[in-house]
Amino acid sequence: MKEQKGLAFNRLAALTDEPLLKLDTKKLMPLPYLDAEPPVKPPPESWLEKYDLSLDWHSPVGIPKPKTDQEKAELVRRFLSGLGKLFDPQNNWTFLKILRLTTDYCMRCQTCSEACHVFVASGQQEIYRPTYRSEILRRLYRQYFTPSGKLLKSLVGADIELNYKLVIRLMEASYRCNVCRRCVQVCPVGIDNGLIAREIRKLFSQEMGIAPKELYAKGTRQHLKVGSSTGMSVGGFKEAIEFIEEDIGDRTGRKIKIPVDKKGADILLIHNAGEYLSWPENPGAFAVLFDAAGINYTLSSEPVGYDGVNYGLFCDDVELARIGLRHVQIAKKLGVRKIVVGECGHATKTLCVITDRVFPGDLSMSEIPRESCLPLFWEIVKSGVIKLDPSRNNFPTTLHDSCNIARLMGIVMPQRNVVKAICPQFREMTPNGARNYCCGGGSGFAIMNELNFPQWRKKVSERMKTKQILEAFRDCLDPSQPKYVIAACSNCKGAMRDLIGHYGLWDKYRITYGGLVELIVNAMADLPKPFIELEFISSE
Numbered sequence: 001m002k003e004q005k006g007l008a009f010n011r012l013a014a015l016t017d018e019p020l021l022k023l024d025t026k027k028l029m030p031l032p033y034l035d036a037e038p039p040v041k042p043p044p045e046s047w048l049e050k051y052d053l054s055l056d057w058h059s060p061v062g063i064p065k066p067k068t069d070q071e072k073a074e075l076v077r078r079f080l081s082g083l084g085k086l087f088d089p090q091n092n093w094t095f096l097k098i099l100r101l102t103t104d105y106c107m108r109c110q111t112c113s114e115a116c117h118v119f120v121a122s123g124q125q126e127i128y129r130p131t132y133r134s135e136i137l138r139r140l141y142r143q144y145f146t147p148s149g150k151l152l153k154s155l156v157g158a159d160i161e162l163n164y165k166l167v168i169r170l171m172e173a174s175y176r177c178n179v180c181r182r183c184v185q186v187c188p189v190g191i192d193n194g195l196i197a198r199e200i201r202k203l204f205s206q207e208m209g210i211a212p213k214e215l216y217a218k219g220t221r222q223h224l225k226v227g228s229s230t231g232m233s234v235g236g237f238k239e240a241i242e243f244i245e246e247d248i249g250d251r252t253g254r255k256i257k258i259p260v261d262k263k264g265a266d267i268l269l270i271h272n273a274g275e276y277l278s279w280p281e282n283p284g285a286f287a288v289l290f291d292a293a294g295i296n297y298t299l300s301s302e303p304v305g306y307d308g309v310n311y312g313l314f315c316d317d318v319e320l321a322r323i324g325l326r327h328v329q330i331a332k333k334l335g336v337r338k339i340v341v342g343e344c345g346h347a348t349k350t351l352c353v354i355t356d357r358v359f360p361g362d363l364s365m366s367e368i369p370r371e372s373c374l375p376l377f378w379e380i381v382k383s384g385v386i387k388l389d390p391s392r393n394n395f396p397t398t399l400h401d402s403c404n405i406a407r408l409m410g411i412v413m414p415q416r417n418v419v420k421a422i423c424p425q426f427r428e429m430t431p432n433g434a435r436n437y438c439c440g441g442g443s444g445f446a447i448m449n450e451l452n453f454p455q456w457r458k459k460v461s462e463r464m465k466t467k468q469i470l471e472a473f474r475d476c477l478d479p480s481q482p483k484y485v486i487a488a489c490s491n492c493k494g495a496m497r498d499l500i501g502h503y504g505l506w507d508k509y510r511i512t513y514g515g516l517v518e519l520i521v522n523a524m525a526d527l528p529k530p531f532i533e534l535e536f537i538s539s540e
Contacts, residue, residue, distance in 0.1 A: 008126075009132075009135060009136050009139065009160055010160060010161050011127075012136060012165070012166045012169040012170060012173070013160070013161040013162070013163050013165055013166040014054075014165060015163065015165055016054065016165075017048065017052070017053075017054050017065075018054065019053065019054050019055060019056050019057045020054065020055055020056065020127055020169070021055070021056040021057075021125055021127055022040075022042075022056070022057060023040045023056060023057070023058075023122070023456070023459060023460070024039075024040065024123075025037055025038070025039050025040055025459065027123040028121060028122060028123050028459065028460070028463065029120055029121045029122070029123060029463055029464070029467070031463065031466055031467055031470065031503070032467065032470050032471060032474070033470045033474070033477060033509075034470070034503060034508075037459075037503070040455065040459060041452070041455060042057060043057055043058075043451070043452055047062075047451060047452075050062075050064060050065065051063060051064060051065065051451070052064075052065050052165075052168045053451075054165065054168070054169060055127065055168075055169045055172040055173060055176075056127065056172075056176075056456070057452075058451070058452050058453055058455065058456040059172060059450065059451050059452075059453060060175050060212045060214075060445075060448040060450050060451070060453040061171070061172070061175070061210060061211070061212050061450060062450055062451050063168050063171070063210065066164055071164075072163070072164035073164075075164045075167045075168070075208075076162060076163065076164055076167055078207060078208045079162075079167045079203070079207075079208065080144060080162075081207060082203035082204070082206070082207030082208060083137075083140060083141060083144070083145070083203060084144075084145060085203075085206075085207060086099065086141075086199055086202070086203055087099070087100070087103075087141060087145065092199075092317075094317050094357070094358060095195065095199060095317075098192055098195055099195065099196070099199055101190075101191075102134070102191050102192045102193070102195060102196055103137075103138050103141065103196075105189055105191060106131065106134065106135070106138070106189075106191045106193075107188065107189060107191075108131065108135070109188065110129070110131060111186050111187060111188060112130045112131065112183035112184075112186055112187055112191070112193060113129050113130060113131070114186075115130075115182045115183050115185065115186040116128070116129070116130050116182065116183055117178075117180070117182070117437045117438055117440070117461070117463070117464035117465075118176060118177065118178065118460060118461055120464065121460050121461070121463035121464045122460050127173060127176070128176050128460075130177070130183045130193040130194070131193060132173065133170060133173040133174060133177070133193075133196065133197060133200060134191075134193045134196040134197075136160060136166075136170060136173075137170070137196060137199075137200060138157075139157050139158055139159065139160045140160050140162060142157060142158040143158035143159070143160060143162075144162075146158070170200060171200065171201075171204045171210060173197075173200075174197045174198075174200035174201045174204070175201065175212070175445075175448075176456075176460075176461075177193075177194060177197035177443070178194075178403070178438045178440065178441075178442035178443050178445060178461055179194045179195075179197055179198050179314065179442060179443035180194065180403040180407065180437075180438035180442050180443075181194035181195070181403065181407060181408060182194075182403070182407065182435070182437065182438065185407070185434070185435065198314065198315070198443070201314065201315035201316075202315055202316060202317060204315075205315045205316040205319075206316055206317070206318060211315050211316065212315075212444065212448050212450060213450065214311075214444065214447045214448050214449065214450070215311040215314055215315055215316075215444050215448070216311070216315070216316070216319070218231070219309075219311035219444075219447075220310075220311050220312050220316065220319035220320075220322070220323060221319075223304060223307060223309060223310075223311075223323055224304065224319075224322060224323065224326075226303070227302075227303030227304055227306070227307065228273040228303075228304075228306065228307040228309070229273065229274075229307055229309040229311060230273045230274055230276075230277055230307065230309075232273055232276065232277065232306075232307070234301055234302075234303060234306075237273075237276065237301055237306045238260075238301060240276040240277070240280065241258050241260060241299070243280065244258065244276070244280050244283055244284045244287065245257065245258055245287075247280060247281070247284055248284050248287060248288060251281075251284070251529070251531055252288060252527050252528070252531065253527075253528055254288070254291075256287050256288065256291050258283075258287045258299065259297065259298045259299065260298065260299045260300070260301050261298065261299075261300060261301050261302075261334070262297075262298035262334070263298075263334050263335050264334075264335045264336070265296050265297050265298040265334065265336050265337075266295070266296040266297060266336065266337045266338070267295065267296065267297035267298070267336060267337065267338060267339070267340045268297070268298060268299075268300060268305075268330070268331045268334055268336040268338075268339045268340070269286065269290075269297050269298070269299055269339075269340050269342060269373075270299075270300070270305070270306070270307075270308040270327065270339060270340075270341055270342065270347070270351075271283050271286070271299075271306070271307075271308055271342035271343075271344070272307070272308050272309050272342060272343070272344035272347055272490035272491075273306060273307035273308070273309060274309070274447075274490045274494070275342065275343070275344075275490055278490075278493075278494075279490075279493060279514075279515065281514075281518055281531070281532075282342070282343060282514075282515045282517060282518060283342065285515070285517040285518045285520070285521040285531065286342060286373075286517055288521045288524075288531070289377075289380065289386075289517060289520055289521055292385075292386050292524065293380045293383075293385050293386055294385070295376075295380075297340070298334060298336065300330050300334065302326075302330045302333075303326075304323060304326040304327065304330070305326065305327065305330040308327070308341050308342065308344055308347035308348075308351070309323075309344070309346075309347060310323045310324055310327075310346065310347055310350040310351070311346075311444055312324075312350075313346050313349070313350045313354065314346070314443045314444040315444075317358075320350065320354065320355075320358075321355075321358055321359075324350060324351060324354070324355040324358070324359070325355075325359065325363070327339065327351060327355075328351075328355065328359065328363045328368055329363075331368050332368060337369070338368065338369035338370065338371065339351060339368065339369070339370040339371070340370075340371055340372075340373050340376060341370065341371070341372060341373060342373055343373060343488040343489055343490060343515045343516065343517065344489055344490045344491070345402030345403065345404035345405045345442075345489040345491065345492065346404050346442075346443075346489075346491065347490075348372045348404060348405055348409065349404040349405070349408055349409055351370045352365070352370045352371060352372065352409065353408070353409060355370075356370075372405060372409070372411055373517070374405065374411055374414045374415045374418075374488065374516070375411070375414045377414065377415070377418050377516065377517065377520060378414040378415075378417050378418050380520075381417070381418050381421050381422070381520065382417070382421075386524060387524070387525040387526065388421070388422055388520070388523040388524060388525060389523055389524075389525040390421065390422050390423065390424050390523055391424065392522055392523050392524075392525075392530060393422050393423045393424065393519055393522055393523050394424050394425060395425060395481065395482055395483065395484060395534065396425045396427065396473055396476045396481065396483040396484070397419065397423045397425060397426050397427075397483070397484045397485075397486055397519070398426070398427055398428065398429055398469065398472040398473065398483075398484075398485055398486065399415065399416065399419055399426070399428065399429065399432070399486045400429065400436065400439060400465070400469075400485055400486060400487045400489075400492055400496070401415075401432060401433055401434070401436040402439075402487075402488065402489035402492050403436075403438050403439075403442050404442075404489075405488070405489065406433055406434050406436060407434045407435070407436070410434065412433045412434055415486075415488060415516060416433075418516065418520065419486060419516070419519070422519060422520060422523040423519065425476075427472055427473075428472070429468045429469070429471075429472045430468070430471065430472070436468075437464045437465055437468060438461070438464075438465070439462065439465050439487065439489075439491070439492040439495035439496065440457060440460075440461035440462030440463070440464070440465050440495050440498075440499065441457070441461075441462065441491050441492060441494050441495030441498065442491065442492075442495075444491075445457050445461055445495070446491040446492075446494035446495045446498065447491070447494060454498070457495075457498065458498060458499060458502040458503075462495055462498060462499040462502075465495065465496075465499060466499045466503055466505075469485055469499075469505070469511060470505075470509075473509065473511060477509045478509075479508065479509055479510045480510070481510060482510045482511075482512065482534040483509065483510060483511045483512070484511075484512060484513065484514060484519075484532075484534065485500075485511065485512070485513040485514075486513075486514070486515070486516050486519065487513055487514070487515065488515055488516040488517075493513060493514070493515065494539075496513035497513065497537075497538070497539050498539070500512065500513060500536060501536075501538040501539065506536035510534075511536075512534055512535065512536040513536075514532065518531060518532050519532065
């Protein structure tokens with residue numbers, strides 16, 4: 001099989017520290033309604049001396065350059081060990097079937113490329129093409145683990161040069177994909193290149209101990225050790241609840257006690273703990289809404305139980321299972337009827353989809369139901385139990401669909417029904433629903449801030465979403481009118497904050513963002529003042 005024109009797969013093995021790609025803003029996808037943006041800053045020399053940044057001068061990991069031939073050989077050895085395990089049913093029974101089908105049946109038609117926001121936004125750079133990293137992994141597996149590859153080499157596409165440079169660059173390439181899996185939607189035969197990117201990450205995490213610190217050391221490890229991926233302890237969680245109760249009083253005039261560790265409640269509500277620290281008005285709005293609707297629920301103060309984050313979804317099956325198991329065990333201990341996950345896409349998919357395929361019968365969805373908060377929102381709104389006044393949300397809004405919730409779980413209409421009921425000036429993005437583009441912060445990108453990776457994220461992976469937002473509001477860009485991007489997902493909100501700040505969308509056009517539940521509460525007719533303050537606070 002010949003290489004696709006323009007795809008020089010052995011480029012990843014080039015023994016040079018020069019990057020395969022130097023990003024140039026002039027070659028990136030143009031953005032409408034914005035002036036010229038600052039150029040891409042090269043990394044400082046001190047980083048180039050210490051870390052291997054030879055893919056594209058960026059990195060979310062920062063792998064130190066191996067200093068000896070022994071260290072280089074060890075990288076290759078461990079990589080091959082992990083590659084073998086990816087295709088071993090004893091070591092990778094969770095995703096092996098999909099991985100094998102994707103490995104065996106790709107038609108190399110490149111239909112997926114135009115569906116990829118990273119590839120398109122980058123100016124169609126080959127190293128970001130969805131099939132690029134996949135084809136390299138496919139050829140390496142064939143070359144080292146199949147009889148035909150060992151014997152026939154290039155005749156069967158088993159001709160990749162393997163060295164330490166390729167290993168490092170392949171790891172980096174797996175973190176230039178948001179794993180949004182939009183590519184699989186358009187594939188004629190259902191090939192899942194997003195899964196391959198994720199499985200490459202898993203190889204490096206589980207076999208080689210290499211992963212972005214925000215996902216592993218300060219992510220899943222900290223979550224299991226301290227109680228939250230944010231580092232928030234049980235005491236910190238309880239202080240956050242007290243603060244939110246006070247804030248509810250200030251915003252609504254109501255004295256609401258948030259239930260914690262209440263046994264026998266109908267619902268265990270689990271938020272992304274990032275909400276408590278960055279957007280406390282979101283769990284506050286849940287408390288106001290559930291109180292008004294008479295929902296019998298509780299939060300948990302058990303370590304792990306007050307944080308729905310599960311960064312194992314993005315790179316490590318073992319970590320995913322450890323955290324998901326604690327969530328389900330805590331629900332069983334409290335004796336709740338079901339778990340409802342707050343506004344967090346990956347936490348929802350992990351608990352409602354992935355764990356149901358991994359955990360045994362007594363921990364399955366049939367025994368302990370798990371669901372997204374979005375259908376519950378619509379049940380509350382359409383029931384009429386709360387009087388809502390849509391005129392209180394009379395400003396332009398648009399809806400961003402979380403990949404994990406809309407594309408990967410099929411939850412598309414409940415949130416739209418709610419928005420249409422309470423937001424008179426709602427307009428859709430194009431495309432939307434299950435075909436919407438990723439925010440650019442998916443698969444953990446929103447919280448990865450190692451070295452200069454935030455620059456790559458803002459310039460490339462968040463670029464398409466910036467374009468979508470500007471086009472959705474193109475008829476009302478007058479800065480005298482505030483506009484609101486609805487992002488019912490914590491990581492997505494992080495990306496919105498990122499791109500709005502980077503491209504100056506608040507200063508230029510008064511575009512801000514927030515969750516969905518805040519809009520529902522903002523529309524409650526009996527509140528004395530608006531719950532939402534239309535403003536923008538940068539993370540910088």
